[in-house]
Amino acid sequence: xxxxxxxxxxxxxxxxxxxxxxxxxxxxxxxxxxxxxxxxxxxxxxxxxxxxxxxxxxxxxxxxxxxxxxxxxxxxxxxxxxxxxxxxxxxxxxxxxxxxxxxxxxxxxxxxxxxxxxxxxxxxxxxxxxxxxxxxxxxxxxxxxxxxxxxxxxxxxxxxxxxxxxxxxxxxxxxxxxxxxxxxxxxxxxxxxxxxxxxxxxxxxxxxxxxxxxxxxxxxxxxxxxxxxxxxxxxxxxxxxxxxxxxxxxxxxxxxxxxxxxxxxxxxxxxxxxxxxxxxxxxxxxxxxxxxxxxxxxxxxxxxxxxxxxxxxxxxxxxxxxxxxxxxxxxxxxxxxxxxxxxxxxxxxxxxxxxxxxxxxxxxxxxxxxxxxxxxxxxxxxxxxxx
Numbered sequence: 001x002x003x004x005x006x007x008x009x010x011x012x013x014x015x016x017x018x019x020x021x022x023x024x025x026x027x028x029x030x031x032x033x034x035x036x037x038x039x040x041x042x043x044x045x046x047x048x049x050x051x052x053x054x055x056x057x058x059x060x061x062x063x064x065x066x067x068x069x070x071x072x073x074x075x076x077x078x079x080x081x082x083x084x085x086x087x088x089x090x091x092x093x094x095x096x097x098x099x100x101x102x103x104x105x106x107x108x109x110x111x112x113x114x115x116x117x118x119x120x121x122x123x124x125x126x127x128x129x130x131x132x133x134x135x136x137x138x139x140x141x142x143x144x145x146x147x148x149x150x151x152x153x154x155x156x157x158x159x160x161x162x163x164x165x166x167x168x169x170x171x172x173x174x175x176x177x178x179x180x181x182x183x184x185x186x187x188x189x190x191x192x193x194x195x196x197x198x199x200x201x202x203x204x205x206x207x208x209x210x211x212x213x214x215x216x217x218x219x220x221x222x223x224x225x226x227x228x229x230x231x232x233x234x235x236x237x238x239x240x241x242x243x244x245x246x247x248x249x250x251x252x253x254x255x256x257x258x259x260x261x262x263x264x265x266x267x268x269x270x271x272x273x274x275x276x277x278x279x280x281x282x283x284x285x286x287x288x289x290x291x292x293x294x295x296x297x298x299x300x301x302x303x304x305x306x307x308x309x310x311x312x313x314x315x316x317x318x319x320x321x322x323x324x325x326x327x328x329x330x331x332x333x334x335x336x337x338x339x340x341x342x343x344x345x346x347x348x349x350x351x352x353x354x355x356x357x358x359x360x361x362x363x364x365x366x367x368x369x370x371x372x373x374x375x376x377x378x379x380x381x382x383x384x385x386x387x
Contacts, residue, residue, distance in 0.1 A: 005211035024060025033092020039106040083112025100144025107152040128167035137172040140181040142245035143193025145253015147175035161273040191336040192280030197249040204255035214259035224248035226309035262368035270358040288330035295322030297370030341384040
């Protein structure tokens, strides 16, 4: 637990079923300009969600430009292209409509529109020189929580690694959170993004940078996410469960942005950078093994996480409850269809030494609740691949 900590949430959050139609009105409240650069991806556009946002913005008097070049595990070159197009359009507002890849890209585009250059030049913490073009985030998945976080994680295509830009000035000014945007989300994406949200809550609660404010959000997020996740995977039209997932995802985003993540994300970002593996899937694969590894160092915290997830830990010692949590996380991952590590495309055990090294170099590795080094990461990679 930290001796000192802060809590600063510059994002105004509006949550409600059907609130998407108010996007234009809400946007007009945060800018006097009327040129909106909409960042999305082909899937969200095909689902009609980006079009609905554009219509709402147009009705509110905005001139709109649609940029739909975002890919899963967003690429620096697409962000840099988007920054140039936003600058040419003279955007007053960046509107992200999509999942975490889209929202992170929108943050990067706002940065590059304002200050130019290559994204790699801003890698690290506190690197943003000044205020950016304001960003509105409209999430279409219950997953990353990027709509309330101060970071953008983007693939550096030259180095085949993921880089993070972390700065309070990247945080969206407004998050418009409408559960309806997730009603038609495919099962696979529902599962992987939902697990991602749960992992944010668990890592925020158990990491070394946890504090009472992040704890409150993390525990509340677990209480909503864990029971709702198998429900929405089984029945995507369950509106109550979809709403719990969206609220839980936002809470988890607030939690980890005011604490940190840990070794699960370090591994997932290394694998995603090298193989372009979907972030939620990579996170889900490593969660049970990392949880079992970490539980030795923080059994009481892991037992409390197990309780928040609704597991019956009556009469169990913290060490036993922690093991139960790791087992149940493996079970739910399998139950909702998360593949095994060895089943993923491109995975090559000869790369594990490199992946372990990159994981250790991740800035969040030191936040992990148990000290973890290259050999530990290597063992987790090997165990996950062999089991």
